[in-house]
Amino acid sequence: MHIILLGAPGAGKGTIAKMLVEKYGIVQISTGDILRQAVKEGTEVGKKAAEYMNTGKLVPDSIIMDIIEERIAKPDCAKGFIFDGFPRTIPQAEELAKLFAKKNMAIDAIINLEVPEDVVLRRLTSRRTCSNPGCQAIYNIYTMPPKKDGICDKCGSKLVQRDDETEEAIRVRLETYYEKTQPLIDYYQHNNAYFAVPSLDAQETFDAIVQRLHV
Numbered sequence: 001m002h003i004i005l006l007g008a009p010g011a012g013k014g015t016i017a018k019m020l021v022e023k024y025g026i027v028q029i030s031t032g033d034i035l036r037q038a039v040k041e042g043t044e045v046g047k048k049a050a051e052y053m054n055t056g057k058l059v060p061d062s063i064i065m066d067i068i069e070e071r072i073a074k075p076d077c078a079k080g081f082i083f084d085g086f087p088r089t090i091p092q093a094e095e096l097a098k099l100f101a102k103k104n105m106a107i108d109a110i111i112n113l114e115v116p117e118d119v120v121l122r123r124l125t126s127r128r129t130c131s132n133p134g135c136q137a138i139y140n141i142y143t144m145p146p147k148k149d150g151i152c153d154k155c156g157s158k159l160v161q162r163d164d165e166t167e168e169a170i171r172v173r174l175e176t177y178y179e180k181t182q183p184l185i186d187y188y189q190h191n192n193a194y195f196a197v198p199s200l201d202a203q204e205t206f207d208a209i210v211q212r213l214h215v
């Protein structure tokens with residue numbers, strides 16, 4: 001199964017992706033997570049990506065496509081995957097279509113998570129992420145707090161606020177979303193695999209998606 005999750009920053013893509021991963025035994029491919037890991041490891045890709053990421057801008061399409069091509073060729077992707085945060089631009093979507101055609105693969109679902117902007121803003125500023133790269137569990141200090149303040153329930157590591165979750169970076173990320181990523185909704189609108197779901201409550205959103213996928 002191959003799924004694309006669309007939605008503004010803070011729409012809940014990461015949370016929903018993790019729920020779908022558990023249900024269907026497929027892998028989550030988050031270009032944001034892959035890039036953050038590369039930055040932490042100080043790789044060439046990480047060095048190039050860091051300046052874009054810290055200011056809330058998009059990393060160039062060519063870097064992203066190299067990451068995707070390499071990632072989907074790994075054996076753990078054989079059963080399927082969920083793209084979380086990719087594609088982010090029309091050129092990325094066009095390149096993805098070419099890549100899938102080359103590999104004889106199809107997109108089974110393109111899911112747009114819909115959330116009002118005030119909800120997105122509140123979510124982004126209240127988000128805390130597990131600092132353990134192998135875990136990266138997501139919390140919300142209001143709606144999904146950890147049992148112990150600042151500590152991950154799952155692995156006991158420290159919870160942190162991401163560098164790109166300052167108010168200024170969030171403003172730029174949202175502007176970038178409206179300018180570059182929202183046009184993807186029109187691009188995919190008439191694709192049979194496309195559907196939209198409201199994304200206010202994670203469990204309700206997940207249930208609606210599962211019902212729609214019929215599997």
Ligand code: AMP
Binds near residue numbers: 056084085086087164
């Ligand atoms: P995310 O965790 O998906 O919000 O991604 C964090 C940051 O990584 C974004 O603000 C971008 O700078 C960069 N990024 C992640 N995915 C992409 C993508 N598909 N295209 C371009 N930049 C990306």
